[in-house]
Amino acid sequence: MDKLMSDLKSQIIAQLNLQDTKPEDIGDDQPLFVEGLGLDSIDALELIVLLQQHYKIKLSNADDGPKVFHSVRTMAEYITAHQAQHA
Amino acid sequence: MPENIYITASCTISENNICKNEQLVFTGSTSNLSEFLVAAYRHFALEYPKFYKMDTLSKLGWLANEVLLQDSFDSTKYSPGDIGIVLSNANASLDTDIKYYDTTKTFASPALFVYTLPNIVIGEISIRHQFKGENAFFIFDRFDAGFIEQYVSNLVNNNILQCCICGWVDVLDDLYDATLFLIEQDKTANSVNFTKENLNGIYQIELSALSR
Numbered sequence: 151m152d153k154l155m156s157d158l159k160s161q162i163i164a165q166l167n168l169q170d171t172k173p174e175d176i177g178d179d180q181p182l183f184v185e186g187l188g189l190d191s192i193d194a195l196e197l198i199v200l201l202q203q204h205y206k207i208k209l210s211n212a213d214d215g216p217k218v219f220h221s222v223r224t225m226a227e228y229i230t231a232h233q234a235q236h237a
Numbered sequence: 238m239p240e241n242i243y244i245t246a247s248c249t250i251s252e253n254n255i256c257k258n259e260q261l262v263f264t265g266s267t268s269n270l271s272e273f274l275v276a277a278y279r280h281f282a283l284e285y286p287k288f289y290k291m292d293t294l295s296k297l298g299w300l301a302n303e304v305l306l307q308d309s310f311d312s313t314k315y316s317p318g319d320i321g322i323v324l325s326n327a328n329a330s331l332d333t334d335i336k337y338y339d340t341t342k343t344f345a346s347p348a349l350f351v352y353t354l355p356n357i358v359i360g361e362i363s364i365r366h367q368f369k370g371e372n373a374f375f376i377f378d379r380f381d382a383g384f385i386e387q388y389v390s391n392l393v394n395n396n397i398l399q400c401c402i403c404g405w406v407d408v409l410d411d412l413y414d415a416t417l418f419l420i421e422q423d424k425t426a427n428s429v430n431f432t433k434e435n436l437n438g439i440y441q442i443e444l445s446a447l448s449r
Contacts, residue, residue, distance in 0.1 A: 169275070169289040195347035203344050
């Protein structure tokens with residue numbers, strides 16, 4: 151899980167062009183949107199693309215978005231659960 | 238001839254250099270446009286993380302506007318609806334359109350898609366400074382000072398705007414140039430009349446100074 155979260159932080163920075171942010175600046179449980187990393191709705195779409203591109207995961211239910219993309223940890227948990235289901 | 242309308246500041250970005258009021262204020266050390274824009278952003282100590290997410294056209298226009306207004310502009314003289322933006326270029330958003338099209342072959346990028354209109358640069362400048370006045374973006378083969386003079390004068394003379402940022406912001410691949418003018422009704426020490434001759438003069442002087 152730690153390796154996955156570390157990878158996700160680097161991928162988020164690259165995908166969203168957060169050039170002034172380092173992976174260590176992003177807390178595992180820090181909210182990604184609004185008061186946390188300050189991401190917006192376009193960034194949310196980019197995170198969906200990131201899941202497809204890097205993990206071959208299509209978010210099937212849009213209502214899951216806020217829960218899945220709450221933090222790096224919730225993203226990692228979602229990816230792990232998805233991979234376990236499809237193993 | 239517009240009455241009591243002045244060019245109170247100008248900024249040109251071209252050929253790896255930035256000129257403010259006909260004075261060179263920054264020279265980049267890289268020939269890569271993206272790297273040059275980021276280097277200039279850091280040089281002027283501009284703190285606005287969204288800059289990194291913008292497309293090249295928006296970065297160019299946004300940066301030119303920041304340099305234009307820095308130490309030249311007193312926003313407290315105006316209400317947000319009094320300040321407008323009128324821009325023009327030759328290549329619309331083609332630079333980003335091509336980049337976006339390339340992503341559609343694999344994973345279409347939402348972040349690029351939102352920049353596939355040239356007037357988004359006006360939105361980025363407006364969001365930064367909370368400008369809410371009239372705005373427009375025109376496509377011409379080349380900078381048309383006569384049109385800009387006529388269009389902006391009409392807005393100011395009819396009391397639609399009290400202040401306007403206008404000019405040219407163009408990019409396609411590695412070719413780029415931007416010249417912005419700050420148009421106000423109060424004369425300042427270094428202001429000149431808002432005429433097409435002065436617009437063209439500043440545009441040519443700053444471009445030629447940067448290409449030396």
